[in-house]
Amino acid sequence: MSDAARKDARPPRNPGPSWGFRFLRACDHVLPEVVFRPARQIGTWIALANMPAQRRHSRDYLRVALGREPRTVEVFRHFFAFEEMLMLKLRVANGRPHRGELSADCEDFARFVQKPEDALLGTFHVAHSDLSGFLLGGDTGHRVSMIRLRMGNSHDVDKLGELFGGSVSFIWVNDGENLLYALKDAIAAGGSVAMKCDRLEFASKTEAFGFLGARRLFPFTIYHLAVIFGRPVFMTVAVPGAPGHTVVHATPRWAPDPAASREANLASAREHFQGFLAMVEGLLRANPYWWFNFIPLNPEVAA
Secondary structure, eight states: OOHHHHHHHSOOOOSSOTTHHHHHHHHHHHSOHHHHHHHHHHHHHHHHHHOHHHHHHHHHHHHHHHTSOOOHHHHHHHHHHHHHHHHHHHHHHTTOOOEEEEOTTOHHHHHHHHSOOOOEEEEOSBBTHHHHHHHHHHHHOOOEEEEEOOOTTOHHHHHHHHHTTTTEEEEETTSGGGHHHHHHHHHHHOSEEEEEOSOOTTOSSEEEEEETTEEEEEEOHHHHHHHHHTOOEEEEEEEEOSTTEEEEEEOOOBOOOTTSOHHHHHHHHHHHHHHHHHHHHHHHHHOGGGBOOOSOOOOBOOO
């Protein structure tokens, strides 16, 4: 293999130094929060100054979410909300107790948690959603296979995987040629499969939906998989609750009707996903910093 091919084969990396996650974990052990939090804020200002592309995408998203030009301090709040989510994942990986609880309006998902079935679980890069699969597996013992992008410096995910290894496994999208086979194997083995449904990079099926004042493209692959494999779908996001708690919001259960046509099932699925987007938009109107969207905003599509 040539040097260029080896370089292309390397997984992408999160921004920041290779030792950054370990440094944060070490500081969290030795520094009181009254000192460490201001230090994290200073570090976030430094990141804001040195990440022009992410800063621009944050500003573009906040302009839409806020309905006006965002101030620099609001872009900082967006960056800092992401940093605090990363810090929470590292703390949970370090063994800090953290519990997931369900919002009062997700009865179907509550039944699923109490008596798990094999399902497809969709979510967005919203607030604590990145933790919800780990908490589901850890709290209920339900097996969850997460579809993730393998990063070259994903220390947080590596440690969480070790902590919840008895109930959580990973399917890496980097190897696209084997992804469908890995999905088939995971579904055949039992348990649920969790995937992010807000970014377009690896989506094979996309459709336009109403979101943040426009028709925008979103991945729709999860519903095609549900029809193919005959699995129900729950769409969820998780947001901060009381200290030490994450609150999970979930849609009603959607399942393909085996007696209906593929077109009829997908039409029903579109209504389900649009309802989920309305729920997410309501949460973001209350706190726009919860969507960690530091890439180009989902493109608009003509009505």
